[in-house]
Amino acid sequence: MEKNVKVSILCQLYGRLLTEKQYEFLDDYYNNDLSLSEIAENNNITRQAVRDIIKKGENKLFEYEEKLLFMKRTLNQEKKIEKVLVELTKIQTTSSDKQISKVLEEIKKELNCLV
DSSP, rough: OOOOHHHHHHHHEEEEEEESHHHHIIIIIIIIIOOOHHHHHHHHHHHHHHHHHHHHHHHHHOOOOOOOOHHHHHEEEEHHHHHHHHHHHHHHHHHHHHHHHHHHHHHHHHHHHHH
16 A cells, blocks of 8 residues: 555544644645645745654554554454455356345445445
């Protein structure tokens, strides 16, 4: 997974555990696509200071994920749900029983809500 996407997801999961500035700068940089210079200008600090705050925030996010594994578990759960949906679709297409087909459709709807 690309680093930018990974940091963005981690920021959603653990962002509120960071300092207010770390969260704000990470959000601006990764989610709002602002440059280091733009963030520095908006906050009247140097570009280097912004970079340092972002790096410290990133390091904290990766530490939290290393210990808590929420992102890893979530991604694994989504993969498993997708596999189950594929298998349900196979059963549904090969089954001739309308009742079974209807039950499978309801199960698929419920699982799709989880992904």
